[in-house]
Amino acid sequence: MAIEDILSELKKKIEDALPSDTTISNVEFEGPQLVVYTEEPRKFADNGNLVRNLAKNLRTRIVVRPDPKVLLAPEESIEKIKATVPEDSVISNYYFDEDVGEVIIEAEKPGLVIGKHGETLREITKKVGWTPKVVRTPPIKSRTVNNIREFMRTNLKERKEILKTVGRKIHRECTSKDEWVRITSLGGCREVGRSCFVLSTPESRVMVDCGVNVGSDENMTPYLYVPEAYPLNQLDAVVITHAHLDHQGLVPLLYKYGYEGPIYCTPPTRDLMALLQLDYIDVAARDARKIPYESADIREVLKHTITLDYEEVTDIAPDIKLTFHNAGHILGSSISHFHIGDGRHNIVMTGDYKYGPTRLFDPAVNKFPRVETVITESTYGNSNAIQPSLKEAEKNLQNIVKRTIDRNGIVLIPAFAVGRSQEVMIVLEEAIRKGIISDIPVYLDGMIWEATAIHATYPEYLNNDLRKLIFQKGQNPFLSENFRSVDSNELRRNIIDDPHPCVILATAGMMNAGPILDYFKAFAPDERNTLVFVGYQADGTMGRRIQKGWKEVPLPAKNGSDMVKMNMEVEIVDGFSGHSDRKQLMDYVKKMKPRPERIFTMHGEESSCIDLASSMYKKYRLETRALTNLETVRLV
Amino acid sequence: MAIEDILSELKKKIEDALPSDTTISNVEFEGPQLVVYTEEPRKFADNGNLVRNLAKNLRTRIVVRPDPKVLLAPEESIEKIKATVPEDSVISNYYFDEDVGEVIIEAEKPGLVIGKHGETLREITKKVGWTPKVVRTPPIKSRTVNNIREFMRTNLKERKEILKTVGRKIHRECTSKDEWVRITSLGGCREVGRSCFVLSTPESRVMVDCGVNVGSDENMTPYLYVPEAYPLNQLDAVVITHAHLDHQGLVPLLYKYGYEGPIYCTPPTRDLMALLQLDYIDVAARDARKIPYESADIREVLKHTITLDYEEVTDIAPDIKLTFHNAGHILGSSISHFHIGDGRHNIVMTGDYKYGPTRLFDPAVNKFPRVETVITESTYGNSNAIQPSLKEAEKNLQNIVKRTIDRNGIVLIPAFAVGRSQEVMIVLEEAIRKGIISDIPVYLDGMIWEATAIHATYPEYLNNDLRKLIFQKGQNPFLSENFRSVDSNELRRNIIDDPHPCVILATAGMMNAGPILDYFKAFAPDERNTLVFVGYQADGTMGRRIQKGWKEVPLPAKNGSDMVKMNMEVEIVDGFSGHSDRKQLMDYVKKMKPRPERIFTMHGEESSCIDLASSMYKKYRLETRALTNLETVRLV
Secondary structure (H helix, E strand, C coil): CCHHHHHHHHHHHHHHHCCCCCCCCEEEEECCEEEEEECCHHHHHHCHHHHHHHHHHHCCEEEEEECHHHCCCHHHHHHHHHHHCCHHHCEEEEEEECCCCEEEEEECCHHHHHCHHHHHHHHHHHHHCCEEEEEECCCCCCHHHHHHHHHHHHCHHHHHHHHHHHHHHHCCCCCCCCCCCEEEEEECCCCCCCCEEEEECCCCEEEEEECCCCCCCCCCCCCCCCCCCCCHHHCCEEECCCCCHHHHCCHHHHHHCCCCCCEEECHHHHHHHHHHHHHHHHHHHHCCCCCCCCHHHHHHHHHHEEECCCCCCEEEECCEEEEEEECCCCCCCEEEEEEECCCCEEEEECCCCCCCCCCCCCCCCCECCCCCEEEEECCCCCCCCCCCCHHHHHHHHHHHHHHHHHCCCEEEEECCCCCHHHHHHHHHHHHHHCCCCCCCCEEEECCHHHHHHHHHHCHHHCCHHHHHHHHHCCCCHHHCCCEEEECCHHHHHHHHHCCCCEEEEECCCCCCCCCHHHHHHHHCCCCCCEEEECCCCCCCCHHHHHHCCCCEEEEECCCCEEEEECCCEEEECCCCCCCCCHHHHHHHHHCCECCCCEEEEECCCHHHHHHHHHHHHHHHCCEEEECCCCCEEECC | CCHHHHHHHHHHHHHHHCCCCCCCCEEEEECCEEEEEECCHHHHHHCHHHHHHHHHHHCCEEEEEECHHHCCCHHHHHHHHHHHCCHHHCEEEEEEECCCCEEEEEECCHHHHHCHHHHHHHHHHHHHCCEEEEEECCCCCCHHHHHHHHHHHHCHHHHHHHHHHHHHHHCCCCCCCCCCCEEEEEECCCCCCCCEEEEECCCCEEEEEECCCCCCCCCCCCCCCCCCCCCHHHCCEEECCCCCHHHHCCHHHHHHCCCCCCEEECHHHHHHHHHHHHHHHHHHHHCCCCCCCCHHHHHHHHHHEEECCCCCCEEEECCEEEEEEECCCCCCCEEEEEEECCCCEEEEECCCCCCCCCCCCCCCCCECCCCCEEEEECCCCCCCCCCCCHHHHHHHHHHHHHHHHHCCCEEEEECCCCCHHHHHHHHHHHHHHCCCCCCCCEEEECCHHHHHHHHHHCHHHCCHHHHHHHHHCCCCHHHCCCEEEECCHHHHHHHHHCCCCEEEEECCCCCCCCCHHHHHHHHCCCCCCEEEECCCCCCCCHHHHHHCCCCEEEEECCCCEEEEECCCEEEECCCCCCCCCHHHHHHHHHCCECCCCEEEEECCCHHHHHHHHHHHHHHHCCEEEECCCCCEEECC
16 A cells, blocks of 8 residues: 555544544654644644544554644744743743744743643643643753754754655555564674664664774774665664664764664663764864764754654554663663564663663663563673672772872773763762762863763653752752863863862773873873773773783874873772673563563673573573674574 | 776786787686687697696686687688597587687587597697587487577677676675675575575675475575575676576576576586476466566576586685585586685585485585585485485385386386486386396486486586496497387377386476376376385475375366375385485585584474584584574674
């Protein structure tokens, strides 16, 4: 059946289901959802169950949009909206978009604009005709969030066209009689870095993650050019599990090489992703390294991104439904659940996950409606990779900081901008507030501040405790005065030239680039200082070399490289990791509901992937295997 | 480097290597070989080592062709050739082709035209300028061989263009820095039928076999449309291991779907392949079944076929060399050895093979310069699939025939046109000649005679004993007067209407179609008759059903189907199989030189493939696995 016929059939079904006095003017697909245009948006708003029941019956997501002619003028609408929502929601901005009949309301407390079960939103529609959408005013000013929102607003027309194309592709008819499901590994198997998989059926192909291996020039890129992925315009969708570069660093490259389809991820992943991609090409340019793509490609990613919240079941191809679940690894990180065909097969791609509580997040989800195949990360898959508890880790860090400050030293902590930095910030803030360590400045360099602002924009993605602290008690730990954003070269120079006891959190997390190297160069020779690793250091990175005990470290300099003498103390504080340790990996599968049939391991050193696969086979009697790059496995 | 530059570099190298008084006018690739054009073909002919040394130094196959202006007129040339070759070579035809400067000489004894180390050929070149090529006059008139030879002659110009394109593609420069090798199974794994694999590297893709599953409508075709194979014009080459339909039945389909490259196989495989393909679409048309391709597609196959003899190492892609070795299964069947890159990896695809001597062939070759991965058939891979010896089988068959004849019955033997038929013919001929069974007619129906003629055309592909018998002792068993070709419907009607003790060998071998069904319908109800299975009956075929003991058999008829009462005796004579039995499969790998690293099993029922893989792992401690359809395995 042609897509036009599918649409008119849907229109008829909707008309039949509506009360006889309600009419609709058009229906159209827009990404995964069906948009229903009506001259009577108020009637839909009157009846909260109408759309819900329609969506349930048609098994698709439905959005109702007003016909442009029934919209109140913007100025008038603002007055009416102001009169409708409680004052303490603190609305900071309104953006009207006639093309989609939407008004975007930016408020400090979005919940108050939404109301119970969306009551207030429906009230607004009834009064002004526009469909209201609510976003949070970032409590810490975030350049990234502001830029992305503005970019999306100025590109609404093009974006609408993209969504229409995507929507019609998703809802095309299935034609094949075959029923197989295959998965191809293009990167990130028996290694950490360049994660990339392609899930395929006779109907569709979906890429999951597209990372860059920052620790290796030679094996930097996934094997994108093999026929299961290439030509890229044959992919139906690209799904990104979280914003770390080893999972998404080459997404812009896909557009450069001809991909034209959508990117699915959570809203925080989209923002963090843009931040990290821009930084990635900046750093590469500064180091005169090969830059795989331009900022124009990053803008293409944004234009094509469709964000999904946790637990939203979404059609992303004619025979594939995607649902994101909390992964507990970093802000917006997700376990991706794929439901193939009508119950044919269910696959869980874990991405990176933490099956245990942290300061920031709830433990990863491992309960699903159905699951047969699990593809799990194995970073700490080795049987000896048991990590200390978070409590121990926190105590350990506090002691190191105290000791170093006491001897007039500086604590240098390399960290990913996203994840461990915020975890460590919260620990330090509490320790200072409680007087456990003295009142020293904590410098945040290289996007850590910006990433923190994004965290504050999406409190729904933090755990309950933290959310309460920030929004109910008004105690935002990120706003502590001890935190100083290093937002100029001058300030960085000052810190280096006039050393004083402090903690410096700086990127990159594996010391392969970024401001951390400036600090390291300055502070490494002095034995009073301490370098503290709080995250995983991949093979081939500078961080790993230092962990191995190199006494002289070559750092890139203008003419070749400088040798830096290592006299500073080196400490590894395990337990902060956003990854599950060995026990948590084993437990995640053991306690999974329902019990899966087959486990594939990936994202770990070769021995870790093999050890984990073999242990799960022995203990749980499941079919297991450590995937290798470049293989295609048939699942059904 | 562009291909033109590669060619002019080669030309320079050749000129440098030649004596100063020898000049060449041009060089060009033609399929896997390099053609050197010269106005002085006689000088090259003078020096037998010249070309051999050139080929060795340049690591490529070289052919020298005369410039057209130095060729003697055809009439004059024939006189000179006649004067040069011994009379008892019995030349039956000459074909001159000015485009390539070749004269094709058809002779009853080609060896005498070639002379020791090609001496006589060089003598001919010196006298006439033309490059002589020698083919055997079929000792039994073969329509197939004649038609193919004529077709090739009339399409020489187009073929030359094809070979040039293929040649330039083979010799293109390698550009990738990656070095992986992968194999994809598209059919024939954990099943018998539709064998099809794709071998791929970053540079090239080669398909091995492209069979049809004659026993199944639903799973008839390999999964050709998966991205590792499709679009088909990305394949560099298609290699056919032997002529049975389950290995080559869909090769013409490849051209219908856009493939434009070469087919590599042995000369007898090419002829048998055309014969069986034409028969396949004929039978399908008669049975009003779906016909996947037309005879025009079969002609495309012929135009694109490049034949290779056993042991000829040949470049088929920039980084892949192919060598065929005797497989002992049917005429022209081969074990395909692939050498990838410069020693990167070596793969043996066995196709079907017999690791033991038969009346027709030597045992399959299992000695190679190098081998890491073996992909072996598993038809009799089950640990209980031990076959009786050929001697026992022959005795068994003789007894059944004697017994049936004695009770005035008819012996009906379903057989593939190619393979078992000729084996059984030789056994029967000997038994009649020696008086072990009485002097009865042996009817050959459904292409068996034609296939036998092709066998006689290629004695180099039979074993030594048979070759000697035919050509030295002049005792061609195939020419026995007991053999009667059923070459008309009338004769077939006569045999059925006027039954008399005889043996009838008829196709198809698994009783899914063909004249065997006419005989079966007529003779099944009479208990004096005997049905003898001498070959493997795949799941889903009529033969398998009868073996299972069905007492009433539905046969396709004009209006629906007729039920045939089964009263005739049914015998299974094991031991004639062209497949290795379990012990031979195990021994083939055990005695392989050098010892391989990894064994994959295919081409057998699921339990056979798994059993064989697991036994080889346990006994030989090699990495083994029973491949499944639709997976891609990385070898390096």
